[in-house]
Amino acid sequence: MAHFGTAVEYGLHCLLWLARSNTLLASSRDLAELQGVPVPFMAKIFPLLEKAGIVIAQQGIEGGYRLARPAGDITVLEVVDAIEGPKPLFNCSEIRGRCALFGGSPPSWSGRGVCGIHATMMRAESKMREELARTTIQQLAMGAASKAPKAFDGEVQQWFATRVELRRQARAKGIRRGRKTSG
Amino acid sequence: MAHFGTAVEYGLHCLLWLARSNTLLASSRDLAELQGVPVPFMAKIFPLLEKAGIVIAQQGIEGGYRLARPAGDITVLEVVDAIEGPKPLFNCSEIRGRCALFGGSPPSWSGRGVCGIHATMMRAESKMREELARTTIQQLAMGAASKAPKAFDGEVQQWFATRVELRRQARAKGIRRGRKTSG
Numbered sequence: 001m002a003h004f005g006t007a008v009e010y011g012l013h014c015l016l017w018l019a020r021s022n023t024l025l026a027s028s029r030d031l032a033e034l035q036g037v038p039v040p041f042m043a044k045i046f047p048l049l050e051k052a053g054i055v056i057a058q059q060g061i062e063g064g065y066r067l068a069r070p071a072g073d074i075t076v077l078e079v080v081d082a083i084e085g086p087k088p089l090f091n092c093s094e095i096r097g098r099c100a101l102f103g104g105s106p107p108s109w110s111g112r113g114v115c116g117i118h119a120t121m122m123r124a125e126s127k128m129r130e131e132l133a134r135t136t137i138q139q140l141a142m143g144a145a146s147k148a149p150k151a152f153d154g155e156v157q158q159w160f161a162t163r164v165e166l167r168r169q170a171r172a173k174g175i176r177r178g179r180k181t182s183g
Numbered sequence: 184m185a186h187f188g189t190a191v192e193y194g195l196h197c198l199l200w201l202a203r204s205n206t207l208l209a210s211s212r213d214l215a216e217l218q219g220v221p222v223p224f225m226a227k228i229f230p231l232l233e234k235a236g237i238v239i240a241q242q243g244i245e246g247g248y249r250l251a252r253p254a255g256d257i258t259v260l261e262v263v264d265a266i267e268g269p270k271p272l273f274n275c276s277e278i279r280g281r282c283a284l285f286g287g288s289p290p291s292w293s294g295r296g297v298c299g300i301h302a303t304m305m306r307a308e309s310k311m312r313e314e315l316a317r318t319t320i321q322q323l324a325m326g327a328a329s330k331a332p333k334a335f336d337g338e339v340q341q342w343f344a345t346r347v348e349l350r351r352q353a354r355a356k357g358i359r360r361g362r363k364t365s366g
Contacts, residue, residue: 002274003186004304012300013278036281076303089311091185095196096327098219101338109330116326117195120259120318121187127310128272135303143299144279147292155284 003089004080010037011045011083012076012140018055019071019141020153025064030163034156045083052082061167071138077129079137089128090121186272187263193220194228194266195259195323201238202254202324203336208247213346217339228266235265244354245347254321260312262320272311273304 014031018024026034032042046065049055054074055065067074092115097106114122145153197214201207209217215225229248232238237257238248250257275298280289297305328336 002270003272006274006276009273009276009278009300016300034283035278036283037278076300087185089186090192091189093189093192095192095218095220100217100219101335101342109332112330116323117192117199117259120315120323123318124311124314127314128307131307131310132303135306140299140303147295149292152284159284 003087004084006037007041007045007083008080010035010042011049012079012137013037014042014045015049015054015067015071015074015079015137016141016144017156018065018067019074019137020145021157024157024160025058025062025066026160027064030064030160034159048082049079052078054079054082061171062164067137071141072136074137075133076135076137076140077132080132088121089125090118092118092121186270187267189220190224190228190266191263193218193225194232195262195320196220197225197228198232198237198250198254198257198262198320199324199327200339201248201250202257202320203328204340207340207343208241208245208249209343210247213247213343217342231265232262235261237262237265244350250320254324255319257320258316259318259320259323260315263315271304272308273301275301275304 010032013035014026014028017031017034018026028042028046029039032039046055046057050057050065050068053068056068057063057065094111094115096110096115099106099110102110193215196218197209197211200214200217201209211225211229212222215222229238229240233240233248233251236251239251240246240248277294277298279293279298282289282293285293
């Protein structure tokens with residue numbers, strides 16, 4: 001299994017869409033359906049991004065999520081940490097102290113400092129995290145946008161607008177039906 | 184769950200013992216029992232290290248494993264790869280092509296080049312691997328040995344020698360018993 005799961009992949013892809021439009025307010029359902037990924041799964045990811053101050057939610061039929069900060073200020077590392085939580089590359093179980101020669105009472109020297117194996121893993125993890133902190137959502141969004149034809153982002157905006165309009169119409173119908181039933 | 188499991192931790196700790204003595208031939212059972220880690224689990228790790236050319240096995244009652252190469256030529260990365268096998272930091276499921284606007288037929292531009300998210304994860308993974316490739320088993324073994332009192336490595340050698348001697352005696356007893364039974 002990969003270290004970073006599909007939640008990270010789905011979450012990052014959603015944020016790229018929010019980064020590609022300053023005006024877009026998108027529900028996690030619409031973002032999931034745009035990308036062909038599971039809606040309930042995505043509905044669990046967005047509260048994590050909101051809690052981490054990466055997105056803001058606006059309630060209502062035209063509501064949805066938008067980035068809480070400029071996309072250039074949001075790093076891949078922040079998104080990974082928000083979604084995965086603390087997830088070390090390596091867990092040290094301090095087996096140094098379990099040596100049979102210590103008979104269950106490890107001498108103080110045996111646990112002095114960080115275990116060299118653990119220290120190596122932590123250095124490797126730092127290098128990995130440094131790299132993830134170097135890339136922002138804006139850089140990724142610009143890279144993705146640069147591959148698409150000029151009209152494409154407008155078509156995507158239209159797709160979202162149509163979804164909102166359909167919901168508005170469905171609600172209006174519901175209200176009219178409700179009035180007839182009660183009248 | 185951490186990316187690198189306990190098999191990596193146990194395997195590395197075993198190799199440090201082999202690196203601390205040029206003459207030691209140790210069974211995976213003795214190495215496991217010295218360190219208070221599960222014997223059957225360790226017995227599965229050593230064939231992987233052998234297959235990767237990191238250790239060599241010598242058969243017989245005094246047999247066991249030793250490093251196949253100088254400890255300074257064996258990197259932490261090699262050990263990790265031998266034990267974990269290919270285990271990427273991130274799996275790209277190419278959700279770029281699943282966009283609802285493509286209606287199941289993604290245009291060629293949508294999959295052009297590596298997805299920027301995947302590329303970022305691969306850069307992070309490279310940095311992590313570079314760091315693991317920079318550290319050798321010898322460096323780790325020297326670091327561990329430097330914390331122990333001078334006499335300690337000798338005591339460990341003695342512990343291994345006693346185990347071999349006990350096995351030799353048990354076998355001799357078994358042979359004598361066998362002779363009596365057959366005579």
